[in-house]
Amino acid sequence: MIPRADGLRAGPFTVSAVGAEGVDLRSVDASGFTANLLGQRPDQGGPSTVNELSIAVLAIVGDTAKLRLFPQE
Numbered sequence: 001m002i003p004r005a006d007g008l009r010a011g012p013f014t015v016s017a018v019g020a021e022g023v024d025l026r027s028v029d030a031s032g033f034t035a036n037l038l039g040q041r042p043d044q045g046g047p048s049t050v051n052e053l054s055i056a057v058l059a060i061v062g063d064t065a066k067l068r069l070f071p072q073e
Contacts, residue, residue, distance in 0.1 A: 051072075054073065
């Protein structure tokens with residue numbers, strides 16, 4: 001579980017899958033808004049953004065992923 005980033009209006013996120021196809025993340029906020037980021041990969045051309053939070057997959061090794069979370073640029 002990746003905790004909510006209150007100042008960036010995003011999360012919490014659950015990692016539902018990590019593998020050769022990429023990383024799948026899901027978030028449901030207090031209002032019920034659902035965000036699904038499916039197949040996130042290091043080579044996708046840039047980070048994905050939910051509200052003001054950017055999420056970049058830096059590496060995938062087996063069933064482990066290294067993510068970078070940062071304010072939207």
